[in-house]
Amino acid sequence: MREVIITKEPVVLNGNSAILPKELIQRLEESRAEELRYQQSKQIDSNGCTIKPAPWTELKDNTFQARFEWTADKEPEIVDQNYKPIPDKQLSTLSSIKAKLIFIQRGFSQNNGETIGTCLHLKGLQVVSQD
DSSP states (O other), X not given: OXXXXXXXXXXXXXXXXXXXXXXXXXXXXXXXXXXXXXXXXXXXXXXXXEEOOOSEEEOSTTEEEEXXXXXXXXXXXXXXXXXXXXXXXXXXXXXXXXXXXXXXXXEEEETTTTXXXXXXXXEEEEEEEEO
């Protein structure tokens, strides 16, 4: 079962990306390795597949920029500090929200298994402040 991850401290979500601390990325790297092993086990020729880069890149000072995904039909649930849904609040590439993020890392396979990787699927966020 995929681990549900909640950021301990609020982070700023700019569009679909956020800066995450090294400690959280270390957890993500461990679960990424497991997800990739699982995806490879489903392939007929696991040696012939291309592995997409992780959905995060190192910046500086032990911080990383992570990219999140969601689909229009399953947008992340957005709640306030009292866990009450914020009606009509939607995320966009222009939004900048300080929030605790709730997400999972899931593996994927594309092109009949020629390419595998992982993505960070944003499930929800608890808004602390928004610009």
